[in-house]
Amino acid sequence: MSNDFCCPRCFGDTYLEKYRIPEQSSEEGLCPRCASRGVPLVRPEQLEEEFETLLSAYEVVDEGGESIISLLRRDWCLFPEDSLRHSDAQLLLLEVMQHDGTYLKKFRVRESDEVAPIADWGGIRDELRYKNRYFPQENVDFDALAGLLAHLANTTEAKTWCRARIQVSPEPFDLRQMGAPPREVSSHGRASPPGIPYLYLASNAETGVSEVRPHPSDYVSVAQFELKKDLKVIDFRNPRRYVSPFVLGGDIQILQLRADLPFLEEVGKELTRPVVPRSAPVDYVPSQYICEFAKMHKYDGVMYRSSAETGSNLAVFDVELAEAVKVERYSVEKVDVRIAPSNG
Template identity: 35%
Template sequence: MGGAKTEWMEVQERGWSAPETFVCADCVEDPYLKELIKGAVCANTCDYCDRHDITGIATSAEVVIQAIYDAVHTYYCEPAAGGVPYEHGFVIKPIGIDHVLYNLGFDGHPDFVQAVVDAEVNGDHFVPAADGYWAGSHPHEVLSFGWRSFVHTVKHETRFHFSEGPQADVMSPYEIDVREVLPAIAFRLRPLIRNLAAGTQVYRARVRRRGQAWQPTAKEMGAPPKEVASAGRMNPAGIPYLYTAFERSTARLEAGITGRTSHTVFIATFLLSAPLQVIDLTLLPAVPSLFDLANKEAREQALFIRAFVDAISVPVTKDGSEHIDYVPTQVICEYLAQIFEPTPGTRLGGLIYPSTLQAGGKNLVVFPEDRYVGSYQGVIFAGAGK
């Protein structure tokens, strides 16, 4: 077999053919692709923007185009190769490589973008795919769908027995059983575990209205008694958690104080007498580039964590149905508080989560250490003032 024919077959198999040109980091927008170019420079001149330097600034276009098409074939496939059903046409309308590149967020110098488009050799028809399969889902999509199914189940189908019952005989590899959602989420939250140092200060605000005479003591400024504890975003009714904030201003907003008021507002200071192990939902991981396939697993992890935090942070309208909207986060918090073990034999102390009322504000909810007496893992009342 001739060398030319062998090369042609290789090109057809991989789906692209790169020009014999050189491209610099200024001609791509994606940070990963920029670093890829900088790490493989072998030319002094860029053939696309004509930039020139006495030191190397550009690499072979083939290096960059390979990374781009590796991503294309990870997230898209040709309809026939991916098994898309055909009946008077494919059931999913294929799109061209230019639209694929746009969807992947690829951009750069117009001439290099066109070179990437022109590199495609197999017909310019693509559909979204995972693992080469048109009906597949990427891991973060599987988990996000599982969370949505869990939310629907505990809100509208069964609240207390979702973890029981027979498992489905046949499940797609792109599905997760509702009973596995909580441990799957907890596992993926492990990288967000951190220790709050002893001596950390947090704040809790409470409003004393006209006609009331209570004083800002530890009892009054702490979590409410079990008998009167209403349902919150994190805690079920009758099971009080201690809600605090890291900033005094955030504590005021969380207590419903948005401006001047004729009521008396007390702000209590609490101290941690010992380190507190928490999951910090404000430590959102960076999302690796879509073109950085070596870190695809980390990308999937980051995408899910960010989507999950967004989902549980959505403001809830106080229209009388909030007790239903709170259920999913209450269930997962109870799982994290009572079942999840950060390390063998230990329990999680609480969660740090972003305030929905103050940009950049952070809240700390502390789980009860002893539910019978209502103690909260070394949280000490340190006084209160107006």
């Protein structure tokens, strides 16, 4: 097959991968550009309309500037480097845009007086921790926030998740003891305020065990949970990767989403950031606030990266949406300690 075709993995965009390219594709096979197998294939020029809208958010400059590929990679994680070299990505974009040589020039992001970030997460975070816990005064457009979080709406990818507990004796916990704690003893969590238990799950046993911070020689019970349905969640694991500019209708909307992406990234870091137990009642408040906002808008939970492992975590708001099906005992042989200079 000639290089006349491309596939979703050439672009690394969720909308193109799930909807646009499969809808336009008339065949599947080996992608001649990124070597992905069994993928839907389209001709590059079939995507011209989508890219024309996206590229309207950028402008050519005579001095300075960057290649448009570098900008699209940084802003939207398009043309992932593990799929295409820079030169191959440049050629693909030229073919999408019908070989318009303009896109060989240097570009910058267009400026617009109509665009401003949705809010300052640092300001919200500090106010919730130290000033106003329940009725913050920080200026936030809650309708805009709901719309922004909707860009990260996702469905759980797996039915099976894990939950770990450090054992108090050599005997493992039974299944009834592996769920969320009763509300009477439910304490502060990354997503849950005290007294409102959520079910915290991990994508695999290693991540689940790492999250409970065991010591060498500890025994840990790990339960396997099955989700009772596909959960609608807000996925904070990599906002810049999961958000798609191609669902937007114009340059101002694209510029606005680009301006708001750092806010989503900071919230994702908030859910992942390690917190020492003594400061948890204060430090968990900002992430609890966002999770309560997500719950109010009918999401089933939030997904976020683990601070201790490479896997993912899932906080389920309704503890009845998952069922423990088996439990196994593990012994902790080694704990990996990593240090870094502290400025505080």
